[in-house]
Amino acid sequence: MFQEVIHTVKSPYRDDMHILGYRFGRGSKAACIVGPTRGNEIQQLYICSQLIKELSRIEKTGAILNNNEILVIPTLNQFSINVEKRFWAMDKTDINRMFPGDMEGETTEQIAANVFEAVKGFSYGIQFISFHTPGEFIPHVRMMETGFQSVSLANLFGLPYVLTKKAHPFDKGTLNYNWQMNGTNAFSVYSPETATIDEKSARQAVSAVLRFLTRMGIIKYNCHSGYIASIVEEESxxxxxxxxxxxxxxxxxxxxxxxxxxxxxxxxxxxxxxxxxxxxxxxxxxxxxxxxxxxxxxxxxxxxxxxxxxx
Amino acid sequence: MIKTVVSVGLPVLETMHIKKNRLTPKSPKASEKRFCVITGIHGDELEGQYICYELIRRIEEKIELLSGTVDVYPCVNPLGMESITRRVPTFDLDMNRSFPGDLEGDMSEHAAAKIVDDIAGADFCLDLHASNIFLREIPQVRLLKEHQEKLMKYAKLLNTEFVWVHPSPTIQPASLYHSLNSIGVPTLAVEMGVGMRITKQFGDQIIEGIFALMKELGIWEGEVIQPKDPIISTAKDRVTLLHANASGIFLPSVEHWKGIKKGDEVGKIVNSLTGTIEQTITAPNDGMVFTLREYPVVYGGSLIARILEGEA
Structure with a gap:
């Protein structure tokens, strides 16, 4: 595992905010996993931390298959997590509406641009995220209908549901949408909780990602086969x-x-x-x-x- | 006459009401034109409060000169305004991304739909904004290029120095501006001042423009001023955006709404712990500073100023 700094936001009085990336394996860009963009996505942060722990163990046992690189970015927004604000603490912008970003733009546009530069080009992109309306969900994989989405691939996570949704204008700034438009198979994994930690569903999310990586020939990991998902359209x-x-x-x-x-x-x-x-x-x-x-x-x-x- | 446009029950012993004041001629006929002024979509934008007060006061003072209906909606996000919140509290949604709304939707969408329903059929609408807490804006009219032909003659009446024909967050899809123009209500968005403050000078300037517009619409029969002749920017490249490259405390060296020469200092970003200058920001061209950073704390990327290219 190699740790690297993807982007740094300098601050007058707080510590500089380093967005960290953790790389596992070597070779072609196989899979990229991105954690919270919002400050209340604590369950999503926890899931990423557990995934990094598992991938470290898997790498040590030689179970990352040849010529596969996995990048995990566990959080894009610890500034907001640490002060318990949902959106970017200074100007309330939502980083997950800023993609593909702008290197010369506002702070959150620069965050999105630098992160997108690091995460583009991977075959598979997985994001742990919460819904904009607070509430609890059944665990599911969500993807936007961009014409590039693959429901059959989403099924390989083994979660009980795959939900597809039509992209609205305000969705076009999300990482999921921009990943897809840039040629990455993108999936958003939803866990029931957001601001509180639920161990059972966190384990389910970690297993779902490891199951997917196994089925795509990226890692070797023995786990339960999971569900054959029911496919649901959001409009239905x-x-x-x-x-x-x-x-x-x-x-x-x-x-x-x-x-x-x-x-x-x-x-x-x-x-x-x-x-x-x-x-x-x-x-x-x-x-x-x-x-x-x-x-x-x-x-x-x-x-x-x-x-x-x-x- | 005060009317309630929409009411939504809140959980504990309170109902949220969005109200308007309808001003009508002394002897109304059925055929009068209707003009709407709306503000307060963002709870931290208060510049429109003075304009609504002054508009109503001046109309009522000479009500005999009113020849049409004027509907004034001074606060369409009352929970936001009274909790110093830009968005709609509890839902944490930008109300100006909720239009045209949904009558069956949640509080924000429902309120948006009722507002659009109430304004539908009006002959003109003005949507007043006040930037945010970070940036100070000169009074300016914003409109989309697709509406330029239809709306420019009205935009020029509003007594601003600047009309910006350029997509901006104020006029994106799901905004009130966009929704009303889509249903045939000619609508202009005005930006001015800074969040959480009232700049009376700007308010007085826009008020004169509103009366000039009402005169043109056949709603006001009193004397009006000759509006300023605005600079019209239709090309993005005429507006230069200056972003911070360093984090720190921004200290402006220029005055807002003043000319600036290429190479002039716009301001400094300083470190108040070490007493050092982190960045000196200079103007890349001659022009006029129409947007200037108001909130001093900046990160790399924070917008510092917008300069409209031209003679200083």
Missing amino acids: LMSIRTDVSGIYRPLRHPGDEVKFGEILAEVVDPIEGEVISQIIAPSDGIIFFAHSKPLVIQNCIVYKLIRRLHE
Whole structure:
């Protein structure tokens, strides 16, 4: 393993922010794994740390196959992590909307440009990331429909779901989109948690990446075969909203199978304690996304359902 | 007349309301034109607050000169404004990336859709912005090239020194500017001043322009000024962007909105721990500094100034 500095942001009073890369193996650019771009993606940071630990062990045992190089960038934004800010702490920009970046541009554009210079050209690009709407997901691999996406490759992670989504204008600054447009097979791996650490799903994410690298002939690693994923288009997910604001009491969670008419959650009057609304399942299906904050505002999406799917 | 455009219940004993003030002629007819002024999409942009106050005050003072309907929306992100937050709090979304919104969407999208619905059918709309806390801007009109032919004559009435025909974050897709022009409401975006502050001089300048625009639209019958003749920049290469190469504390050497000669010092980035200069920034060409860094702490890449090329 070699550690290198991909880019440095100099600061007047804080330590300089070095974006570090960890290279494993030698040879052609096989796979690149990128961790958090946002300061609240602690689970994603933890997953990267566990992956670096595992890849170090795998490299020591000679299990990185010949002519394959793996680059892991565990975080692009420790400045925000350390002060518990979600976006770039100075100007609130989102690094994952700045790709492919601009070497002469604003600070976060320069971060994106320098990182993109380091991560482009790899055959496979994997990013651990959170969704812009806070909540919990079923573990899945997400990819944008750019015309270059490969659902069959995404299936090789062995996670239960692969989700495809149409690229909106604001998606065109993401690393995933720019990787794909630049010829890299790009995958975003979503774990249920973001700001808190969940060991079980972190292990699942690490295994999914190692399984994928094994199946692509990059490393040798014996692991369970995982799932044959269900493929879901984002547009097909059924959004379920709350009709009132108040204290939110979820009764069902991501991955749960629910039946039409079942009570999924309740909204409680924040002062008098009475249930003022019940969220009812409008269809059979499996919960893909769930709101996870203790308060809820009317019209907010509290669940996304994969309709008519059974466990 | 104060009207509520949209209300959204919040979790605990509060409802968010977005309100407007509708000013109508003393003897309204059904055929009047309608002009909308909207501001406060970003909660940290306050320059429009003075303009809304002054616009309403001056119209009501001479209401007999009003010959159309004026709708003033002074604060469309009230939770942001009162929590010193640029974006929509709790959702942490930029409201100016939420348009045209979705009536069935979450708070930000729902509010955006109701605002667009309310403005739809108006004869003209002005979307007032105030930069951000980092940069001070001279009053300027921004519009997209595709709208230049239709909107330039109105942009010239707004009494600014500068009209920038150039894509910018203010006028990207999903912005109010873009959404309203897409549904046939001629809309201009105005940038001025700096976030979290009110620059009365700029406000007074734009107010005069608004009355000139209202006169042209047939909404105001009073006397108006002859607006300034603005410099129109339609080419990106006429605007030079100066970014910091060092981190530190920026100390400007020039005044905002003043001419500058090639080689003149724009400012220094200094290290206040060592007492040394990290970078001296000089002008690469003659021109006018229309954007100047306001927030002193900078990193490499931070925008320091924009210079409009031309005679100093």
